Amino acid sequence: MAEHHRRQRGLCFPGSRIRSHHGAGTGHVEQRIGLASAGRIDLAPSITDRIPLADAADAVARPEKRIGDPMRFVRTP
Template identity: 70%
Template sequence: MADGFAEALAEATAGRGIDVAFDFAGVAAARAQAVAALGAGGTLVLAGLTPESIVVSDSTGFSYRGNQIRGHYGSGFEHVEQLIGLTSAGRIDLAPSITAHIPLAEAADAVTRLEKKIGDPIRFVLTP
Protein backbone atom coordinates (compact mmCIF):
# COMPACT_ATOMS: atom_id res chain seq x y z
CA MET A 1 0.00 0.00 0.00
CA ALA A 2 1.45 3.38 -0.97
CA ASP A 3 2.74 5.29 2.05
CA GLY A 4 0.48 8.31 1.51
CA PHE A 5 -2.59 6.11 1.28
CA ALA A 6 -1.59 4.02 4.32
CA GLU A 7 -1.04 7.17 6.38
CA ALA A 8 -4.34 8.73 5.30
CA LEU A 9 -6.18 5.47 6.05
CA ALA A 10 -4.57 5.16 9.49
CA GLU A 11 -5.53 8.75 10.28
CA ALA A 12 -9.10 8.39 9.00
CA THR A 13 -9.71 5.16 10.96
CA ALA A 14 -7.65 5.99 14.07
CA GLY A 15 -5.33 3.13 13.09
CA ARG A 16 -8.19 0.60 13.08
CA GLY A 17 -8.39 -0.10 9.34
CA ILE A 18 -11.60 -0.57 7.39
CA ASP A 19 -14.40 -3.06 7.99
CA VAL A 20 -15.16 -3.87 4.35
CA ALA A 21 -13.26 -3.36 1.11
CA PHE A 22 -14.88 -3.95 -2.27
CA ASP A 23 -12.77 -4.93 -5.25
CA PHE A 24 -14.68 -3.93 -8.36
CA ALA A 25 -11.59 -3.91 -10.58
CA GLY A 26 -10.42 -7.53 -10.44
CA VAL A 27 -6.83 -6.27 -10.47
CA ALA A 28 -4.17 -7.88 -8.25
CA ALA A 29 -2.75 -4.54 -7.06
CA ALA A 30 -6.21 -3.30 -6.03
CA ARG A 31 -6.87 -6.52 -4.11
CA ALA A 32 -3.51 -6.33 -2.32
CA GLN A 33 -4.22 -2.74 -1.31
CA ALA A 34 -7.70 -3.69 -0.12
CA VAL A 35 -6.37 -6.59 1.99
CA ALA A 36 -3.74 -4.30 3.54
CA ALA A 37 -6.44 -1.75 4.40
CA LEU A 38 -8.62 -4.22 6.33
CA GLY A 39 -8.91 -3.90 10.07
CA ALA A 40 -9.45 -6.78 12.49
CA GLY A 41 -12.47 -8.79 11.39
CA GLY A 42 -12.54 -6.95 8.05
CA THR A 43 -13.91 -8.48 4.87
CA LEU A 44 -12.74 -8.21 1.27
CA VAL A 45 -15.65 -8.54 -1.16
CA LEU A 46 -14.63 -9.63 -4.65
CA ALA A 47 -17.02 -8.21 -7.22
CA GLY A 48 -14.50 -7.54 -10.00
CA LEU A 49 -14.19 -10.67 -12.09
CA THR A 50 -10.83 -11.99 -13.20
CA PRO A 51 -9.33 -15.41 -13.90
CA GLU A 52 -6.24 -14.41 -11.88
CA SER A 53 -5.46 -16.04 -8.54
CA ILE A 54 -6.13 -14.34 -5.23
CA VAL A 55 -2.92 -13.86 -3.24
CA VAL A 56 -2.82 -13.11 0.48
CA SER A 57 0.85 -12.53 1.19
CA ASP A 58 0.54 -12.76 5.00
CA SER A 59 -1.98 -15.53 5.51
CA THR A 60 -1.01 -15.93 9.18
CA GLY A 61 -1.73 -12.26 9.92
CA PHE A 62 -4.87 -12.41 7.77
CA SER A 63 -6.18 -15.37 9.77
CA TYR A 64 -5.07 -13.95 13.13
CA ARG A 65 -7.01 -10.74 12.47
CA GLY A 66 -10.09 -12.79 11.55
CA ASN A 67 -10.28 -11.32 8.05
CA GLN A 68 -12.46 -12.86 5.35
CA ILE A 69 -12.69 -12.92 1.58
CA ARG A 70 -16.17 -13.19 0.09
CA GLY A 71 -17.15 -13.51 -3.52
CA HIS A 72 -20.04 -11.73 -5.16
CA TYR A 73 -21.35 -12.30 -8.64
CA GLY A 74 -24.24 -10.57 -10.28
CA SER A 75 -27.10 -8.55 -8.95
CA GLY A 76 -30.84 -8.55 -8.88
CA PHE A 77 -33.28 -5.96 -10.21
CA GLU A 78 -33.65 -4.51 -6.71
CA HIS A 79 -29.91 -3.74 -6.67
CA VAL A 80 -30.19 -1.71 -9.84
CA GLU A 81 -33.02 0.26 -8.19
CA GLN A 82 -30.85 0.82 -5.10
CA LEU A 83 -27.93 2.00 -7.23
CA ILE A 84 -30.16 4.41 -9.15
CA GLY A 85 -31.58 5.71 -5.85
CA LEU A 86 -28.13 6.23 -4.31
CA THR A 87 -26.91 7.98 -7.45
CA SER A 88 -30.04 10.16 -7.68
CA ALA A 89 -29.64 11.16 -4.02
CA GLY A 90 -26.06 12.23 -4.68
CA ARG A 91 -24.62 9.56 -2.38
CA ILE A 92 -22.65 7.95 -5.22
CA ASP A 93 -20.96 9.74 -8.10
CA LEU A 94 -20.26 7.27 -10.90
CA ALA A 95 -19.04 9.89 -13.38
CA PRO A 96 -15.30 9.44 -12.63
CA SER A 97 -15.55 5.74 -13.49
CA ILE A 98 -17.13 6.28 -16.93
CA THR A 99 -14.52 6.24 -19.67
CA ALA A 100 -16.90 7.15 -22.50
CA HIS A 101 -20.49 7.20 -23.73
CA ILE A 102 -20.69 5.04 -26.86
CA PRO A 103 -23.57 4.53 -29.31
CA LEU A 104 -25.25 1.14 -28.97
CA ALA A 105 -24.37 0.39 -32.59
CA GLU A 106 -20.69 0.38 -31.51
CA ALA A 107 -21.18 -2.05 -28.60
CA ALA A 108 -19.00 -4.75 -30.17
CA ASP A 109 -16.14 -2.26 -30.49
CA ALA A 110 -16.62 -1.22 -26.84
CA VAL A 111 -16.36 -4.86 -25.73
CA THR A 112 -13.16 -5.26 -27.74
CA ARG A 113 -11.73 -2.10 -26.15
CA LEU A 114 -12.54 -3.47 -22.69
CA GLU A 115 -11.15 -6.95 -23.39
CA LYS A 116 -7.92 -5.62 -24.88
CA LYS A 117 -7.74 -2.67 -22.48
CA ILE A 118 -7.39 -0.23 -25.37
CA GLY A 119 -7.05 3.25 -23.89
CA ASP A 120 -7.14 1.86 -20.32
CA PRO A 121 -10.96 1.89 -20.08
CA ILE A 122 -12.87 1.60 -16.83
CA ARG A 123 -16.51 1.62 -17.91
CA PHE A 124 -18.47 2.49 -21.01
CA VAL A 125 -22.08 3.66 -21.08
CA LEU A 126 -23.97 2.56 -24.16
CA THR A 127 -26.41 5.14 -25.52
CA PRO A 128 -29.31 4.55 -27.92
Protein backbone atom coordinates in the same frame (compact mmCIF):
# COMPACT_ATOMS: atom_id res chain seq x y z
CA MET B 1 -36.35 -7.21 -12.38
CA ALA B 2 -36.48 -10.25 -14.65
CA GLU B 3 -34.60 -13.28 -13.39
CA HIS B 4 -32.61 -13.70 -16.62
CA HIS B 5 -31.08 -10.26 -16.04
CA ARG B 6 -29.89 -11.33 -12.61
CA ARG B 7 -28.20 -14.40 -14.08
CA GLN B 8 -26.37 -12.14 -16.54
CA ARG B 9 -25.25 -9.91 -13.67
CA GLY B 10 -26.98 -6.90 -15.11
CA LEU B 11 -29.84 -4.62 -14.18
CA CYS B 12 -32.45 -3.54 -16.67
CA PHE B 13 -34.20 -0.18 -16.71
CA PRO B 14 -36.57 1.09 -19.41
CA GLY B 15 -34.26 1.60 -22.38
CA SER B 16 -31.08 0.94 -20.38
CA ARG B 17 -29.08 -1.91 -18.94
CA ILE B 18 -26.32 -1.78 -16.37
CA ARG B 19 -23.82 -4.62 -16.40
CA SER B 20 -21.19 -5.45 -13.83
CA HIS B 21 -18.06 -7.52 -13.71
CA HIS B 22 -14.61 -7.37 -12.04
CA GLY B 23 -15.99 -9.03 -8.92
CA ALA B 24 -18.90 -6.68 -8.24
CA GLY B 25 -22.11 -8.57 -7.65
CA THR B 26 -25.62 -7.43 -8.47
CA GLY B 27 -26.06 -6.25 -4.88
CA HIS B 28 -23.07 -3.92 -5.18
CA VAL B 29 -24.43 -2.42 -8.39
CA GLU B 30 -27.89 -1.96 -6.85
CA GLN B 31 -26.29 -0.26 -3.84
CA ARG B 32 -24.38 2.19 -6.06
CA ILE B 33 -27.50 2.96 -8.07
CA GLY B 34 -29.40 3.65 -4.85
CA LEU B 35 -26.67 5.98 -3.59
CA ALA B 36 -26.52 7.79 -6.94
CA SER B 37 -30.32 8.10 -7.08
CA ALA B 38 -30.32 9.62 -3.60
CA GLY B 39 -27.67 12.14 -4.67
CA ARG B 40 -25.14 10.73 -2.20
CA ILE B 41 -22.56 9.88 -4.88
CA ASP B 42 -21.89 11.13 -8.41
CA LEU B 43 -20.91 8.36 -10.81
CA ALA B 44 -20.33 10.69 -13.79
CA PRO B 45 -16.62 11.31 -13.06
CA SER B 46 -15.95 7.55 -13.08
CA ILE B 47 -17.29 7.07 -16.63
CA THR B 48 -14.20 6.81 -18.81
CA ASP B 49 -15.94 6.82 -22.21
CA ARG B 50 -19.30 7.02 -23.96
CA ILE B 51 -19.64 4.73 -26.96
CA PRO B 52 -22.43 4.90 -29.57
CA LEU B 53 -24.67 1.85 -29.69
CA ALA B 54 -23.66 1.43 -33.34
CA ASP B 55 -20.16 0.60 -32.02
CA ALA B 56 -21.42 -1.99 -29.50
CA ALA B 57 -19.12 -4.73 -30.81
CA ASP B 58 -16.13 -2.44 -30.24
CA ALA B 59 -17.39 -1.59 -26.75
CA VAL B 60 -17.63 -5.26 -25.81
CA ALA B 61 -14.11 -5.95 -27.17
CA ARG B 62 -12.45 -3.06 -25.30
CA PRO B 63 -11.97 -4.77 -21.91
CA GLU B 64 -10.81 -8.01 -23.51
CA LYS B 65 -8.32 -6.23 -25.79
CA ARG B 66 -7.41 -3.64 -23.13
CA ILE B 67 -8.22 -0.75 -25.44
CA GLY B 68 -8.22 2.64 -23.72
CA ASP B 69 -9.44 2.73 -20.13
CA PRO B 70 -12.46 0.42 -20.22
CA MET B 71 -13.15 0.55 -16.49
CA ARG B 72 -16.57 2.19 -16.83
CA PHE B 73 -18.06 3.05 -20.15
CA VAL B 74 -21.58 3.77 -21.28
CA ARG B 75 -23.11 2.66 -24.56
CA THR B 76 -25.35 5.43 -25.84
CA PRO B 77 -28.21 5.22 -28.38
